[in-house]
Structure formats: C-alpha cells, structure tokens
Amino acid sequence: MTGGTIITPPEDRPSSLWRDAWRRLRRNRLAVAGLVVLAVLVFVAAFGPWLTPYDFLSQNLDARNLPPSLGHPFGTDDLGRDVLSRVIYGARTAFLVAVLVTVVAVLIGVVLGAIAGFYGGRFDKALMWVTDMTMSVPQLLLVVVINASLKQPISLWMETRYMETLNPIYRNSAIIDFVLVFGSMALISWPPYARLVRAQVLSIRNRPYVTAARALGLTNRIILTRYVMPNAVGPLIVAISAGLGTAMVLESAFSFLGIGVNPPTPSWGNMISDGLRVWTNYPHLLLAPAAVLAVVTVAFNFLGDGLNDALNPKGQK
Numbered sequence: 001m002t003g004g005t006i007i008t009p010p011e012d013r014p015s016s017l018w019r020d021a022w023r024r025l026r027r028n029r030l031a032v033a034g035l036v037v038l039a040v041l042v043f044v045a046a047f048g049p050w051l052t053p054y055d056f057l058s059q060n061l062d063a064r065n066l067p068p069s070l071g072h073p074f075g076t077d078d079l080g081r082d083v084l085s086r087v088i089y090g091a092r093t094a095f096l097v098a099v100l101v102t103v104v105a106v107l108i109g110v111v112l113g114a115i116a117g118f119y120g121g122r123f124d125k126a127l128m129w130v131t132d133m134t135m136s137v138p139q140l141l142l143v144v145v146i147n148a149s150l151k152q153p154i155s156l157w158m159e160t161r162y163m164e165t166l167n168p169i170y171r172n173s174a175i176i177d178f179v180l181v182f183g184s185m186a187l188i189s190w191p192p193y194a195r196l197v198r199a200q201v202l203s204i205r206n207r208p209y210v211t212a213a214r215a216l217g218l219t220n221r222i223i224l225t226r227y228v229m230p231n232a233v234g235p236l237i238v239a240i241s242a243g244l245g246t247a248m249v250l251e252s253a254f255s256f257l258g259i260g261v262n263p264p265t266p267s268w269g270n271m272i273s274d275g276l277r278v279w280t281n282y283p284h285l286l287l288a289p290a291a292v293l294a295v296v297t298v299a300f301n302f303l304g305d306g307l308n309d310a311l312n313p314k315g316q317k
Helices: 017-027 031-052 084-120 123-135 139-165 173-206 208-216 222-255 268-277 282-311
Strands: none
Touching: 017 031, 017 282, 031 084, 031 268, 031 282, 084 123, 084 173, 084 222, 084 268, 084 282, 123 173, 139 173, 139 222, 173 222, 208 222, 222 282, 268 282
C-alpha cells in the first residue's frame, strides 16, 4: 500500500483466457520455436527483394548448376540463377497464397457455419450437403477441373483487355496463375472451417448466457456476434494455424504438378519439380526448396499443437 493506493501483485491480478493461453504457449518450447520460424518467414516474405543476394530472374550461363559455395550458399540452377534468391522470393509466393487462401476460406466458412449452426433448419441441411459433396471430391481433381475450365477464358479476356488498353499488366501470366490458385484452393478449403464453426455454435447457442440474452430481447445478430462467436474462436484459431500450413503445402503440390504458379515466378513447388528431374546429379536443386518447405510445415504443426494446448480449457493447471 503506497499513499493510500493498494498495489496488487502481478500473480494476484485477475487473469483472462487469452493471458493464460499466452502464458501456457510461452512455456511450450516447440510452439515458441515454430512461432520464431514463422516470424522469420513473414519477414523474408515482406522484405525478400531486399534480402536476396541476386535477382531471382538473373541468368548466368557460365555459372550453371554450381554446388553450394560462399558466393551461392544454395548453389545455382540449370540457367545459372541463384537458388537462395529464388527460395527467398518463393517464400513470398508461398506466404501470399497461404494467407489469402486461408482468409477467403475462413470468411466463407465462418459466415456459413455460424448461420447454419445458429438458425438450423433447411439452410443447415443444405450446407452440410454441400460441404459433404465438396469434401468427397478429390482436391487435385477439383483444382485440375477449375484450372482447365477457367484458364483459357481468363487468358482470352486479358488478351482482349490488353489489345484495348495496351496496359502491360494484362500480359502478366502470373496474375492468371495466382487468381486460379486462390480461387480453386479457397473452394476446396472452406468446408472444414464451416463444419468446425457450426459444431461450436451448436454447442454454445443453448447455454444459459445465450438464453438470458434472448430473454433481454437482444436480436439474433447481436447474440451471434457478441455472445456466440467470441466463445467459438478458440478452436478456430487452432484450425487457422494448421490451415495456413496446409494451404502452403497444397500450393507447392499444385505448382509441382504444373497447375499452380508456373515459372518464371519462383515457387517452392515448381523448384522442387525442376530439381526432381536432375536430383541424382545436382541434389542441391531439390534439397534446398524441399528442406525449407519441410521446416516451415513442421513449424506450423508445432504452433498449431501449442495453440491447441494453450486454448484448451482441459489443459489448464
């Protein structure tokens, strides 16, 4: 007590779910390691063009397929391009695709799942039918169909716009690749979020505090946004952390198969595809992007497991 003011010791101050979760997360060394790796990924994705020792498109035919060295820590490829520079720039591609796809998928899943779980009825049944149908179709097949169906019409539209405006942006094929990757991956990624949110809302909507809010005359929109969804966000955060890693792996897999981001835009997937053809003679072309992708994926898994333990009330001590 100082000057009539009582100072509460930090350990005696009121706690909260998020403060307790952060405290438990910090005690999980693997989760912290995953968080550090992902922080490095965000930094590299944001400042990649200023971090690369060489231009990722710069070719030097006199320095083709060089092994790792001080001048080229990850070696060079068959066109003499620095592999480290391409891996760094590929981090931007992977992170951009993962974030945008996850954001779109989460928005669709949260809106549809919350409405279906809160109101039920025919909309709930229709949504479950759509999610079951979407999840029953193989992801690769759906993405191939979307790319095969839409790539040519989009290319023709962009070529027409270029002839009308002479704007060089319409000649950038990377835009088509990104649009198709974002769209197709978002279409296959939203159902799990919708099912998760629906299940959470179903378990929350009849709890006493929700019933009390209804008795006070609050509208369904207010009840859903202020009382139901905030209590369903914990498992959703865990799912998002896992979904980011899944989206990154999917993008690399589709690029590996030639239906994602295509060269010359660097992507870990198309770099792995190129390296796989010559890995017996030049293993560094395969190992460099594959190792980086593996480390980032494991980091996402560690962080997801740590968030699950931190936000799980049963894990409180």
